[in-house]
Amino acid sequence: MVMTALLDVRALSVSFGPGGARRTIVDRIDFSIGRGEIVALVGESGSGKSATALALSRLNEGPRCGYSGEIRLSGRNILALDHPDLRRLRGRAIATIFQDPLSALNPSETIAQQIAEGMRAHGMAGPDADDRITRLLGEVGIHDPDRVTRAYPHQISGGQRQRVMIALALACDPELLIADEPTTALDVTVQTQVLATLYRAVQKRGMSVLIITHDMGVVAGMADRVMVMYGGRIVESAPVETLFALPRHPYTRALLDCARHVRDASGHYATIPGTAETAFALRATQGCAFAPRCRRARPACFTHQPELAECSDTGRVACHFPLVGSKIDG
Numbered sequence: 001m002v003m004t005a006l007l008d009v010r011a012l013s014v015s016f017g018p019g020g021a022r023r024t025i026v027d028r029i030d031f032s033i034g035r036g037e038i039v040a041l042v043g044e045s046g047s048g049k050s051a052t053a054l055a056l057s058r059l060n061e062g063p064r065c066g067y068s069g070e071i072r073l074s075g076r077n078i079l080a081l082d083h084p085d086l087r088r089l090r091g092r093a094i095a096t097i098f099q100d101p102l103s104a105l106n107p108s109e110t111i112a113q114q115i116a117e118g119m120r121a122h123g124m125a126g127p128d129a130d131d132r133i134t135r136l137l138g139e140v141g142i143h144d145p146d147r148v149t150r151a152y153p154h155q156i157s158g159g160q161r162q163r164v165m166i167a168l169a170l171a172c173d174p175e176l177l178i179a180d181e182p183t184t185a186l187d188v189t190v191q192t193q194v195l196a197t198l199y200r201a202v203q204k205r206g207m208s209v210l211i212i213t214h215d216m217g218v219v220a221g222m223a224d225r226v227m228v229m230y231g232g233r234i235v236e237s238a239p240v241e242t243l244f245a246l247p248r249h250p251y252t253r254a255l256l257d258c259a260r261h262v263r264d265a266s267g268h269y270a271t272i273p274g275t276a277e278t279a280f281a282l283r284a285t286q287g288c289a290f291a292p293r294c295r296r297a298r299p300a301c302f303t304h305q306p307e308l309a310e311c312s313d314t315g316r317v318a319c320h321f322p323l324v325g326s327k328i329d330g
C-alpha cells in the first residue's frame with residue numbers, strides 16, 4: 001500500500017538525567033507513519049518504546065529530558081514548536097491513550113466534563129457537544145452512555161474507563177493516535193473487545209496509529225506495519241505479513257519464537273537470555289547492542305554498529321548478517 005507520510009521522524013534521540021549524566025534512551029531513530037497507516041512498535045520492556053511515543057508530542061519534556069533530531073507532522077517540526085502551538089497540537093493533531101486510565105483521568109470531574117473540556121480547548125465544543133459526547137461513548141461500546149457521562153472515573157469499570165479514554169482521544173478527530181499498551185491493565189476478554197472497538201473507530205476515520213504492545217496477536221490483528229525496537233534503536237521495520245513470515249533480524253525472530261512458544265531440540269521453550277536493559281550499557285561499545293545475546297553474532301557485530309538499511313522493497317533491518325530464510329542457522 002503506497003501512503004504519503006503523515007509523521008516523519010529523523011535522527012530522533014531522547015535522553016534522561018541531570019545535565020552531565022544524561023543517558024541516551026532513544027538513539028537516532030528514523031521512521032515514518034503514513035496517512036491511515038497502523039504501525040505497531042514492539043520490543044522488550046525497557047527498549048525505549050514509551051520514551052519514543054511520549055516524545056512525539058513532547059509529553060516527557062522537562063529539565064531532565066532532552067531531545068534532538070526532527071519530528072515532522074504534516075511537515076511541521078514538533079521539536080521546534082513553542083508552547084502555545086504545542087498545546088494546540090496535543091489532543092487535536094496527536095492524541096495519546098495510556099495504559100492506566102485512572103491516573104490519566106481527573107478524579108473530581110465527570111466523564112462528560114472531561115470530554116467537553118478537551119473539545120472546548122480545541123474549539124470543537126459546539127451547541128451539539130452533549131449529543132456528540134453521548135454518540136462517541138456509544139461508538140466506543142458504552143451501553144449506558146447517559147449514566148456514564150454523569151459518572152466520575154471511580155464509578156465505572158476498568159474496561160469502561162479505557163473506552164472513555166478512547167472516546168477522549170477521538171473527540172477532536174486527531175490525525176495521529178498513539179496507544180501505549182492501551183489494554184494491559186484489563187482482563188483478557190475485555191482486552192479483545194476494547195481493541196476491536198479501537199480498531200473499528202480508527203478504521204472508520206482513516207486515522208494513523210502508533211500502537212505499542214507486547215502482544216503479537218494484537219500486532220497480527222491490527223497493524224499494517226511493525227517496528228521492532230531494541231536498546232533504544234529500531235532494528236527492523238516491515239509490513240506485518242512479511243515480518244511474521246520472514247523476520248530478518250535475529251532479535252525479531254527470537255521475539256516471535258517466544259510469542260509462539262517455540263521449543264528447541266531439547267524441548268525447552270524459546271527464551272532470550274539476558275535483559276534488554278543491558279543493551280544501553282553495551283551500546284557504548286559501538287557494536288550491535290543485541291550481539292551479546294545473539295546466537296549468530298560474529299566478531300564484526302561487537303565492533304561495528306549496524307545501521308537500519310533496506311533489505312527488501314518494503315523492509316529495513318539493522319543487522320550485519322540478517323536472516324535469509326525462515327530458519328535460524330546458527
Ligand SMILES: Nc1ncnc2c1ncn2[C@@H]1O[C@H](COP(=O)(O)OP(=O)(O)OP(=O)(O)O)[C@@H](O)[C@H]1O
Pocket residue numbers: 016017025043044045046047048049050051052060277
Ligand atoms: N523519565 C525518565 N527518567 C529517567 N529514565 C527514564 C525515564 N523514562 C524512561 N526512562 C528509562 O528509559 C528506558 C526505556 O524506558 P521506556 O519506558 O521507554 O521502555 P519501554 O520499552 O516502553 O518499556 P515497557 O514495555 O516496560 O513500558 C528505561 O531504562 C527507563 O528506566
